[in-house]
Amino acid sequence: MNPRSNTIINYGLLAGTGLIWGSQFLLIKLSLESFSPASIASLRVLIGALTLSLILVFGFEKVDTTQPAVSFWRSLPDFILIGFLEGTLPLLLVAWAQLYLDGSVTAVLIGTVPLFTTLLEFLFVRESRISARKVIGVSIGFLGIVVLVGPAILTGFTSRASGGVSLLLPALAALTAALCFASALLLIRIRLGSRFGPIRSAQGILWGSALTIFPVALWFAKPWQHLDFHPSLRAVLALLALGIFCGGLVYTLFVVLINRAGPAFASMSNYLVPLIGAFLGIFISGEKPASTLIAALCLILVSLWLSSDRETQSS
Secondary structure (H helix, E strand, O other), rough: OOHHHHHHHHHHHHHHHHHHHHHHHHHHHHOOOOOOOOHHHHHHHHHHHHHHHHHHOOOOOOOOOOOOOOOOOHHHHHHHHHHHHHHHHHHHHHHHOOOOHHHHHHHHHOHHEEEEEEEEEEEEEEEEOOOOHHHHHHHHHHHHHHHHHHHHHHHHHHHHHHHHOOHHHHHHHHHHHHHHHHHHHHHHHHHOOOOHHHHHHHHHHHHHHHHHHHHHHHHHOHHHOOOOOOOOHHHHHHHHHHHHHHHHHHHHHHHHHHHHHHHHHHHHHHHHHHHHHHHHHHOOOOOOOOOOOHHHHHHHHHHHHHHHHHHHHHO
16 A cells, blocks of 8 residues: 555545544533533543444454464453553542643643654654654644633633632643643553454453543542432434444544554644534534634644655655
8 A cells, every 4th residue: 555545544544533523522512411520521431432342243344364363361460451541540630620720731631642653662662753743743733622621721720729728639630630641641652552353452442441441430420329320312413423433433543543653643633523513513513613723723833744754754
């Protein structure tokens, strides 16, 4: 396959993951009509893991007989660690940080994932290289996120600071969550790589996350105290869609993208997610568009073009 075709496929996978994860905000909003945040987080992971397990049961992923067989159970510690770093720990850190930080501020801090990923990939992946073009691209993408939520950032920091609340620890918590996401991306590339098919890898990560997130969810949600719970049909359907697509199928695309183009390029989906979420909110929910939306779109598109250097394109 020629480099141009590889580039188109990589960008297609990136756009697909960004579009699916960008739609999660609408689905979460509908799910919150009947479910608590802890319940949504845990059920989303469980539904995603079950979805990929069913796909594997029906044989939609062929086993590569040219590669030596690797035991799924032997890799379970890797799956649990990646699931913990990808889901459980960042969920707790971001949830606590948002008690003190506005959502816009948190979005910018989480937007540092590509910056952390680029640095970690350079330090720990032997064949990786860090180019000026890639650094500029990642930095411009981060600037695009800042521009997208810029006015709200100033308002958030001013209002919170005036209330006498120290923002240092919550900000560090959000940055630690971003570092966890970046570390998980790197571990997917280093510890899993092509040892399993993308569906099997994604399934293992989700089950690993489920093992660590469910005790936390049970502790916070306490479902035994809500035996008369009657969720709305709309909330149930939204939660199912959230689990199947945003919690299950998208991880398969994401694993493929990481193995094809590297963790740094795959992490650029973090720049697309809030942007796509904003556009979907405008066209589907009728939300008022931010004045900075078009400027942010241009910056992020330039960022994506710069971040796909020749190394990525020839993957």
